[in-house]
Amino acid sequence: MKSKIRMIAVMALFTLLMVLGLTNNQSQVEAASDSGTLKIGMEANYPPYNWTQTTSANGAVKIDGSKQYANGYDVQIAKLIGKYLHKNVVVEKTEWDGLLPALTSGKIDLIIAGMSPTAERRKQINFSNPYRKSSFVVIVNKDSKYAKAKTLNSFKGAKLTAQQGTLHYNLIKQLKGAVRENAMKDFSAMRQSLQSGTIDGYVAEDIEYLSYKRVNRNITAINISKMKGFKVSKSDSITSIGVKKSNTKLLAQVNQALATISTKKRNQLMATAVKQQPKAGSSQTSAEKSQPWLVKTWKQYGNMILGGVGMTLLLALVGTIAGFFIGLVVGIIRTIPTPTTAGKKAFLKVVNWLLAVYVEVFRGTPMMVQAAVIYYGIAQLWHINLNRTVAALVIVSINTGAYLAEVIRGGIISTPEGQFEAASALGMTHNQRMWHIILPQAIRNCLPSITNEFIVNIKDTSVLSIISVSELFFVGSTVASQTFEFFPTYFIISVIYLILTFTITRIFNLIEKKLAGPKNYNLMANQIQVGNPEDEVK
Amino acid sequence: MTETNQTIISLKHMQKAYGDHQVLKDINVDINKGEIVTIIGPSGGGKSTTLRCINLLEQPTGGEIDFHGENILAPGYDLNDYRAKVGMVFQQFNLFNNLDVLSNCMVGQELVLKRSKDEAKKIALENLKKVGMEPFIKAKPSQLSGGQQQRVAIARAISMDPEVLLFDEPTSALDPEMVGEVLEVMKKLATTGLTMIIVTHEMAFARDISDQVLFVADGIITEAGEPDQIFNHPQNEKLQKFLRNFRANSL
Known part of the structure; x- marks a missing residue:
């Protein structure tokens, strides 16, 4: 019965939050759009539309909150729009799935990310006139039996995929008999899968074929747009700029700006972008090729990876320490004995109930979801634009706190009853008993669990890549998508993770050992025991 | 041994029930200053509960406990102050596992009696010497034998300068060869x-040391008196049976 009430309360809390979010959405003020900067959301991982590079070459734009730069067709379009509006363009590197929430919560002003204005997306945001028209292709290996496909039915048995959350993935359904594999995160992953043979092909736009062909000559594209029976709404073969619904002024300005860019200029920009986009291994110069991959990668990305290690350690360390103190406070409060006066009793009951809800909610939902809800939720509800790192620290701390609260509560209640009694018999107050006798023992007993939590934090902070915190995994996936060296990159990243966790385990083991002290009390113990204790009694 | 006839603790109609189970039905006794009182009786008869109620580790469900004529069960009575004056030695020793021997004897003095560190240390060392545990001041409880731990526990209790010291079966958890060392310490204490x-459960010890022996069975003090009367001229049938059993077992 009790747990039922608790569950209902939790659900009510969630519903309330969502309702608040929705109603607030309507009346939202225009966040950053009136200032001098124009914040552009993009993946910076979708060449030739947009990609990440380490220098400002070829007119790249700095990515907000990092030392990297973004470039590509989208970036060049953004710069032209910025110029027209007399605004400074800033790129906010955002995961594909995070683009819409980032826009509606006012974290970015525009989405320029090769996005098609689908009907579904139009429900949430407005789109400008198209800035690029394209056709759809299936990209396969040249020697594949599907390379000569002529009709939509020719793909029988082909294992096909497309990018997650895109229209491309739905188009596979029109290829009768094709097996729709799980959607993938980005083109780098699809290219890798095609090369390794885990898929037969993937659906994309012609532009992806043009780009990929430059680095891999063994592929070919089958244009399905012109095949008989292929159905796609007009809006799906174009890419447009996303603008927040309430921001009609900006939408008009963007459309005006786009009208000044001719088709010729657009094609020129795209051609340049295709040429300039990051290349995979096959087109390296001979000098680059002679260097071992590791050395080369380290030279180029070493600082980035070290930064990622630093961020991961910072998140795990601060998260575990802050979480420990949260857990300590919660654990202590939840073990306070029932007071005698009715008023205090009721107050403690309410506090305990709230803490129980906190523990249940944060222990019962994935940290990834918490990160998204909190980061975007706070922006949407209160228009507070949290710094990503701060948001990540807060999320890791309260998440760890929820786990450690239970660990510490367990440590307190598993301390022998006799320890409480002996302290009480000396006349100690509840606080004195807790701080001097019970907690030192409880925390020592909890130490293995705390170590565990620290290690979990080192690894699990990788889910914070959803809010684009540049921790180790996020850095790793960026490097992988730029070098197309998936296995070596992730292998190195995993080795780094292992070194981190291994070192920390050793350190904590040392601490534990030190706290435990020696097992035997040096020689004297034995001497006295064989001697006659009565002799020493006065 | 010392007969000042000044009542220090007085239990009046004390009762304790766990739900419907009445463990203590009606406990009445006056304990004088300086008196050595032993409580004997069959298991489950309420001996330990009586003792734990005196220290309020168990809350009595009825009656009065008077300390220097004042009812400690009255609301507003400073219980921590009372507990500091009434020490307790446990069957399972209950030394603080996170502290070494010396700190075990100091922590209560510093926190509860607000003694300075130096003073607390001086008193702790004195008392550890009395129980023969001075060489072990830096040892952790887990490094000591049961008998040693119990002697430290006694030193910890007397370092608080209590007016009354309660012992809850102090030798029951010890190996037989360690019982002697603890009883010896208690005998020395009794002379102070x-x-x-x-x-x-140590009948010989009870007979030798006590001024007053209480036989507790079925939640009441069935018989009370001087050791000679209790052990040599028992009146109550239950006590007679208890002593008969005990003698038979000890042979």
Whole structure:
């Protein structure tokens, strides 16, 4: 019965939050759009539309909150729009799935990310006139039996995929008999899968074929747009700029700006972008090729990876320490004995109930979801634009706190009853008993669990890549998508993770050992025991 | 041994029930200053519960406990102050596992009696010497034998300068060869004029040390008196049976 009430309360809390979010959405003020900067959301991982590079070459734009730069067709379009509006363009590197929430919560002003204005997306945001028209292709290996496909039915048995959350993935359904594999995160992953043979092909736009062909000559594209029976709404073969619904002024300005860019200029920009986009291994110069991959990668990305290690350690360390103190406070409060006066009793009951809800909610939902809800939720509800790192620290701390609260509560209640009694018999107050006798023992007993939590934090902070915190995994996936060296990159990243966790385990083991002290009390113990204790009694 | 006839603790109609189970039905006794009182009786008869109620580790469900004529169960009575004056030695020793021997004897003095570190240390060392545990001041409880731990526990209790010291079966958890060392310490303590209330199964010890022996069975003090009367001229049938059993077992 009790747990039922608790569950209902939790659900009510969630519903309330969502309702608040929705109603607030309507009346939202225009966040950053009136200032001098124009914040552009993009993946910076979708060449030739947009990609990440380490220098400002070829007119790249700095990515907000990092030392990297973004470039590509989208970036060049953004710069032209910025110029027209007399605004400074800033790129906010955002995961594909995070683009819409980032826009509606006012974290970015525009989405320029090769996005098609689908009907579904139009429900949430407005789109400008198209800035690029394209056709759809299936990209396969040249020697594949599907390379000569002529009709939509020719793909029988082909294992096909497309990018997650895109229209491309739905188009596979029109290829009768094709097996729709799980959607993938980005083109780098699809290219890798095609090369390794885990898929037969993937659906994309012609532009992806043009780009990929430059680095891999063994592929070919089958244009399905012109095949008989292929159905796609007009809006799906174009890419447009996303603008927040309430921001009609900006939408008009963007459309005006786009009208000044001719088709010729657009094609020129795209051609340049295709040429300039990051290349995979096959087109390296001979000098680059002679260097071992590791050395080369380290030279180029070493600082980035070290930064990622630093961020991961910072998140795990601060998260575990802050979480420990949260857990300590919660654990202590939840073990306070029932007071005698009715008023205090009721107050403690309410506090305990709230803490129980906190523990249940944060222990019962994935940290990834918490990160998204909190980061975007706070922006949407209160228009507070949290710094990503701060948001990540807060999320890791309260998440760890929820786990450690239970660990510490367990440590307190598993301390022998006799320890409480002996302290009480000396006349100690509840606080004195807790701080001097019970907690030192409880925390020592909890130490293995705390170590565990620290290690979990080192690894699990990788889910914070959803809010684009540049921790180790996020850095790793960026490097992988730029070098197309998936296995070596992730292998190195995993080795780094292992070194981190291994070192920390050793350190904590040392601490534990030190706290435990020696097992035997040096020689004297034995001497006295064989001697006659009565002799020493006065 | 010391007969000042000044009542220090007085239990009046004390009762304790766990739900419907009435463990203590009606406990009445006066304990004088400096008196050594032992409580004997069959298991489950309420000996330990009586002792734990005196220290309020168990809350009595009825009756009165008077300390220097004042009812400690009255609301507003400073219980922590009372507990500091009434020490307790446990069957399972209950030394603080996170502290070494010396700190075990100091922590209560510093926190509860607000003694300075130096003073607390001086008193702790004195008392550890009395129980023969001075060489072990830096040892952790887990490094000591049961008998050693119990002697430290006694030193910890007397370092608080209690007016009354309660012993809850202090030798029951010990290996037979360690019982002697603890009883010896208690005998020495009994000569210092400290009021002691001891729950024990050591009949010979009880007979030798006590001023007053209480036989507790079925939640009441069935018979009370001087050791000679209790052990040599028992009146109550249950006590007679208890002593008969005990003698038979000890042979």
